[in-house]
Amino acid sequence: MRVLFDGYWWMNGPPSGHMVLREVVGAWRQFFPADELHLVVPAVDLSHARAESPDLVFTGTSLRFHPLINSVALRHTDRRLGPFDATLAQNFAAGTRNSGVFVHDVLFQSNPEWFTRTERIYLSLIPRFARRADIVFTSSRTEVERIKAWNPELQRVESTGLGVPTAITREHASTEADPELHPGRFLLTVGRLNVRKNVGTVIDAVVRSGRVSSDFPLVVVGSPDGRTETLSAAARTAVTDGSVRFTGAVDDARLAWLYRQCRMMLFMSLDEGYGLPPIEALASGAPVIASDRPVLHEVLGDAVTYADPRDTVAIADAVAAELDHPWRRESSQAPGNRPWADVVAAIRAGYQRENARR
Template identity: 45%
Template sequence: MVFDAYWWDSGPPSLRHVLREIILAWREEFPHDDLTLVMRTKAARPERDLLPGPVRVARTALWPQAFAATWAVRRVARRAGADLVLTHNFAARAPGAVSAVYLHDVLFRTNPEWFTLTERAYFSLMTRWVSRADVVFTSSRSEAARITKFSRARRVCPVGLGLSTELVARNMLEDADPRLQGSRYFLTVGRLNVRKNLQHTVLAALQSGELSPQTPLVIVGEADGKLGLVDRQCRDAVTSGAVIFTGFVSEARLRWLYRNASLFLFLSLGEGFGMPPLEAAYFGAPLLVSDLPVFRETLGTRARYVDPTHITTIARAIAASTVPRQRGDAFDPGELAQEHNWQTIVRAMRTIASESRTSPTKRRKSTS
């Protein structure tokens, strides 16, 4: 098995998270599989206690990840006589092996206005090269349908995403934010770009009458692409302390923020999956999210839904959602963790890859 591990120790947090979780769960579930990880030249070798067993590391200086995932992985797979190659976002040709790619989303095809020209040019390689793969894995049925519609993928299989193993581990410490202890606050988490709809989120929170320096909106994440927070009211809210940007936070701090939030807001304009609402739900936070098909699919009755483009509607929903309730009374977090489990996901991936090896693949609609 040859795995694309380009983002093993650094890079976009969501990509790094998925890549590591798949590799670690694969090693746990299939300890006898011979794994080769294709990593960047300067990347640290995986710790032996973290990834025990027979693991080889092949290095590549190719940049960016699209070329490492395709050319370097193919070369290593040929030399190793691999049965399976797994890359992320960019599919590799792998003669003699099953070629699989985990494609996170193709939102740039449906909503190019959310991305820079450079991003669109780079991401276009995802759909141009996807026909190289025997099977395309993705996170949701909604995204599988989009990939099928906007690419020549042969087979698209939604296998889901698991909750962060580190985040939901039992007996893990929590790191309280001293600015927020004893206070009510709203929370949103994610990469900060125009798609996350932060300007409407802030304006709606202000219009609700619930936002103030004493009850702030806490925004966790790092800037990524177009941001779009340009309204003067938004800038004034940041200056006054009614809006707090934390940047990156540790898992211990994030755990505390989720557990103590009065309301978790996720008013994104579009998602392939959207993990933060599930994480917030696990820790018992009340949820107000965009009314998107993918959230109806992943969250069901665990959230309240709202049109993310209508500020007044969002403001009313925020005001209505601040009625006190007993936290964590909606469902069992253990049930959520069972639904979004990395071991289950890699077992499904391995089964599907084995089927692809024994039967020719045809282009077809997404499967569940």
């Protein structure tokens, strides 16, 4: 099979998009070595991409706008170097023969209040482009239903699942990432800092629990992104006195250490297309308190404690209850954590079914 990939995020990009592209291509190359994989990347990344992955075929494009790359550069590459048996894009379908697109979520349709006007305008292109795809892939069954509910014209939407990034499961040689953090002596929350990720409520809840301090802080990993929230006075005080610490974005080695050494991980997102951080935490052995949302029940199963993400009292009670137990580190296999070989096999099978229909 000859496969043409949207490589816009191959070198840089949103963490989830970059990770999915790298893991899918890596697993595809490993488990289906007879297939030819071809990626279209921004021209500024071309030489680095070729040097880093000489066994892959790369083509550069001078276009810089992701939807334009997929609608012009991918189609041009398909005409010039094709035919390809499949084209896989992220978010913006190319409209080539046997075109597939991986859509992370359509929360911007179901909950536009969580996004800025600029984000909504940009993201509104996703369903428009998806209409020209032969098949739409997404990560969870819950998101399949959301995509279909808001876009009934899309006939073929399939769930592939996702796996834990290999960078998280890899054994890192690093010791403590922060000399002021001690194993089992901090709480952790991970996610971009915006309204949907609900970090302000997490801070309010752990402060209410009375269990955080400068010696036992809540560590917040993530960078501001999109529509941000305003912290309460109590939350601002907790930041000032060291009970809450913001790290910004961190590299994979440090994130892996934080997962493995935290006392527990909290994930109180208002909704997700999948919800990768709690799956990463479970795979690293951390206890998890997660939002009581359908998608998280789907991908996390019975491996976590659930709480209403808008109820600070319920979250605070769950934190206190977990801290009353001895610290435990038991790696858990969440239902949504699929081997990357299975993810790629699901995508590949989708294309094969589409080919068989022709």
